[in-house]
Amino acid sequence: MEKEISQAVIRRMPRYYRYLGELLEEGVERISSNDLSHRMMVTASQIRQDLNNFGGFGQQGYGYNVKYLYDEIGKILGLNETHNIIMIGAGNLGQAITNYVKFERFGFIITALFDVKPSLKGQTVRDIPIYMMDELDDYCKKNKVDIAALTLPKEKAEDTAQHLVNLGIRAIWNFAHVDLDLSDKSVVVENVHLSDSLMQLSYNIVKNSK
Amino acid sequence: MEKEISQAVIRRMPRYYRYLGELLEEGVERISSNDLSHRMMVTASQIRQDLNNFGGFGQQGYGYNVKYLYDEIGKILGLNETHNIIMIGAGNLGQAITNYVKFERFGFIITALFDVKPSLKGQTVRDIPIYMMDELDDYCKKNKVDIAALTLPKEKAEDTAQHLVNLGIRAIWNFAHVDLDLSDKSVVVENVHLSDSLMQLSYNIVKNSK
């Protein structure tokens, strides 16, 4: 494996990607790390350091070609490939995320939802079918699944995640309010803890009012 | 203002809170930083350092009283007070979050939703009314609003946020895929960028498969 890149850097890459996308829409052809640093409110040094973890995308005296850099960061983030996602849990959150079509632009395709609630059986969200949980094993055997998104109660999250890993799934997008402790440490887990985020906000409100 | 506490520490506080809550449910009365560090997969040193930013909550030779520490962290995070939230955008995501009752346990109460779509007028989500956007000013004048959650298209996010700030709102929970650049820098903004999170996941998938 190559030199490990810190998660601090990875966290910033989607933000670069977003700003470059905006520049592209504005028709900007090239940008210097200095100009970009003013837009993004970070230092030019950090931008250059971050990018040079992955390669030399710029040119002295010129700066960075927006389109080229945008595409390269896209590749770094794996957006040049399609990722099939299944939603485990077809409740409000699961359906909301499924309805959020924007992800498809980046190559993330939701292909199926799963739930235990019998009344959901046979229903669809944007033409995407909702299956029952007992159909999961069969589905995973017959279809390519890259990511499983967990939008189910935290009590069921751990067991379900382990089951998904046993079925061969290598990546979990976890919305349940627990830290998943999986047997296979090579499985990638990305947590979205909405209440944590709300609590951080709340902390900053209290601090500010002092 | 007191000594500034780093965001790295703040980000970890909700996690401590969650683990202490679990210990509480398990009926555990006291815990040492060492035991907790094993459960949470962090160093005991970090736990003690983090907590001592806010005060000495433990006792030599004993450790930490779970209930006491849980409550104290709750206070630090502002969970001892109620926070009224309005949802700006009553689409799928707005409704999904509104339906997520768990937040109420921590004192976050969603009191109203707002949208521009006429067909939503007069509708409710869990008995919480959906209003039209032109009723927003009036609502904010008559009701205490602590947090505005933005679940609307990114094109409208910036202007709407600025409008909310003008109405006196001091905290924004932003789900729109933009960085809000507000005139009043004392307004607290907490971003939830779902696509950024998905891209981080995607990066780690690509990296892992190498």
Next chain:
DNA sequence: TAGATTGTTAATCGATTAACAATC
């Protein structure tokens, strides 16, 4: 009292920023 474990200081590690030689 002896043992356990904190609170806190000191040492280390990693990430950010600054500086500048290389080069387009």
Next chain:
DNA sequence: TAGATTGTTAATCGATTAACAATC
């Protein structure tokens, strides 16, 4: 060629970990 701006090394800053004296 001169000017601009990168890529990269060095310096600084901040966060994490280790160590231990204080103390329950």
